[in-house]
Each structure stands twice: as C-alpha cells, then as structure tokens.
Amino acid sequence: MRYSLFSLLAQALNGQKGWKPAWREASPRAEYDVVIVGGGGHGLATAYYLAKEHNITNVAVLEKGTVGSGNVGRNTTIIRSNYLLPGNTPFYEWSLKLWEGLEEDINYNAMVSQRGVLNLYHSDAQRDAFVRRGNAMRLCGADAELLDRAAVQEWLPYLDHENARFPIHGGLLQRRGGTVRHDAVAWGYARAADQRGVDICQHCEVTGIRVESGRAIGVETSKGFVRAKKVGLAAAGNSSRVAAMAGLRLPIESHVLQAFVSEGIKPLIDTVVTFGAGHFYISQSDKGGLVFGGDIDGYNSYAQRGGLPLVEHLFEEGMALMPMLGRLRMVRNWGGVMDMSMDGSPIIGTTPVDSLYLNAGWCYGGFKAAPASGWCFAHTIATGEPHALNAAFRLDRFATGRLIDEKGQGAAPNLH
C-alpha cells in the first residue's frame, strides 16, 4: 500500500477501514542469507539498504522487543553533520543527505525538519575552535555559518545573553541540521524493508551466536536456531553483551542517557540550540513540548532510566542558558542505554570472526547516523569490505591506535 494524498482521501471516505498493517508479523525461518540482530534504526536501515542497494532480500531482522522500543524511539531527535575529523565529517554529511531524501525514498512521513542546529560559544577560544570546525565542515561540503553576538541575540532574545559566568558570544549554525520524528524512522524503515521482502521478527531475542571453525553460521534465538550465511550485529546499548556471545570483547561501555519533555507551550524555539559552556541542548517538538537533554549519567548500566543527580545538573545548565525554563512543568523523562566507545566514534565493519559484522559504538549521537550507518553496514555485509565512508570506523583501530577522538578525551567514554 503506497501512502499518498490520494490514499489519505480514499481512506477518509472509506471510514479509515482500509489501512493495512505497516509490515508483516514474521516468524524467523530456518535459514537466511543475512540475519541482523537488533531492530533499531541501524538494524532496520541496514536491512532496507541490503535489499534496495544490493538486492539481498533473504534477510531477517531479529528484535528482542518491539520495533522502536530501543534508543531509536528514545532519543531527542537531533540530526546534524557538524563534525571536525576526517573520518567523521564525510560520513555524517552523507547521512544528512540521505535524511534529505528519506521520506520520498521510503514513502513515509518521518517529519524531517531542517530547522537548524545552533551551537553557542561563550569565549574567544571557543569561537576559534568553532571557526575551525565550521571550515572543516565546509571543506567536506557541509554547510556552516558563524553568527556573532548580535545575530544570536536578535534571533533568540529569550536566552540569557549576559549571564555573568557564561555570556553568549555567538554561535556556529548548521541550517541543514534539525530534527526528525524518531519512532517514525523505525516504522518507516521497517515498512520499507518489509515491502522488499525482509522478515521483521519482533519478540525474538538472540541468545547465542553459533561459531564453527572461526565462522559465524547462525544465531540461537528464543524462537530456535536460525542459520545465516552472514550475521550483522546492530544491538546499540547491548552490543557488548551480544558480541560476547561470539567471544568478542568490545571497547565499549554501556551508560544511561536521559531525555526530558516539558508541558506543551506556544511555538517558542524554532531551531535546536546547544549550550557551549556545558552539555545541554534544547528544541521544541511539533506538539509544543520543549525537548532537552545533556550528559550521560556517568556510571555503567543497562537500565532504561536514569538518576536524580544528573537531572539537577541538567536543569541548572538549562536555567543558566534559558531562565524561563524555571516557569515550566516537566511532564516526562526517560533513559536509554548508550554504547559508549573509547574514542567517542562508532564501529562499522568486519570482526575477527568470519561472516560476523559489527555496527556499534554510537554513543549518544547515533540517531542522526542511522541512514548512513545502515547504508555503509549494508555495503560492508554485502561485499565483505567497508565502504570508503566507514573505512575509518574499523574495530581494530583500538589496537592500532588510529583513533577518531573528536573531543580528544582519550579512553574515557563518559567524557565523549
């Protein structure tokens, strides 16, 4: 069923009785060409691009819960490509380009909204660092604009521009950045992959990876053994646990990240703003709630909920940036499990086990990467080789020292 204005009108006249489920409820078959573990944004996008770009349709996505119940449906929906380092910038810029054509490509309204992402700077040194970042972005074909103090003040007068500790000096703006309705991305990719023949198997937990003579030959699941010529892992916050099933120890720690939503108010913030003197970002959803978040909780956990110290820390940052937040009620908050890598950059590539491929280490920035990650992971699985765009994201960089440490924090995942 193709979604269009015509189908909307036809269903309206028909009492909305003709809508079909967005995808089939599949049970895993005995054997596939490719099995993807994890039905989040990355796993579903991988399955879609395997079918679309490589004509590999004998594929199953095995998801232990429901599609969208992981981080793909828990994030704060920001997309951008404002990275500095050579390994990162072209990859994230490719992702932004895929976002720009995504809704047409998968015939699904994901509410892609290029409302801009503005990173504020609060000192001369920070401005110089942002100039460097902006130039690196422009060299890779991404858009970047430096706004001075007056331009930011005119655009966003409600920020605390004269804050005694953190006065706002200006901002680096990426106009093509913005937000996307997060769970629609999962549903849209699931539907589009299903239409190309992929089996989306929900409530099917992978409990083991069968390896024979150094080669992955399939996975044990809560619904029995599923044989596969190739196995791709895209389990995000659970990556270490899933990879351990094949004897791999990953350079990843799992941490909790929280998100917050306020009561709905009239349109106020028409962009995404990040505070440069701490880690706090805020935007407004189409329903009117202010959506914001910041640092991870800082301790290892697999719980999808966070603690109060971080809540206090985050609200203090928010109040320093935007004092009017103090007049709002918070209505919801939740947590998700982050797969924090040791240099803050992802892993997409082969592993020491033949036919076993890994997609992990997304830290708190993997939502924006989902299209390019799926695209590159599909390429890597189909050809057995990384694409030029993900060549730097190899697992063995942690052994060879070719790290992509965007923040220069070293092996301290809680700081990335």
Ligand SMILES: Cc1cc2nc3c(=O)[nH]c(=O)nc-3n(C[C@H](O)[C@H](O)[C@H](O)COP(=O)(O)OP(=O)(O)OC[C@H]3O[C@@H](n4cnc5c(N)ncnc54)[C@H](O)[C@@H]3O)c2cc1C
């Ligand atoms: C609060 C919060 C805010 C965020 N904000 C942003 C943001 O603004 N922008 C941005 O770019 N990123 C953001 N992120 C990060 C982003 O959401 C993640 O990096 C990204 O979603 C991870 O990839 P995924 O979508 O594939 O993960 P998930 O949706 O978590 O998918 C992994 C799936 O694997 C499944 N799984 C795990 N183990 C097994 C198993 N054994 N068998 C079968 N299935 C299994 C899980 O159930 C899960 O559904 C945020 C994250 C959180 C939590």
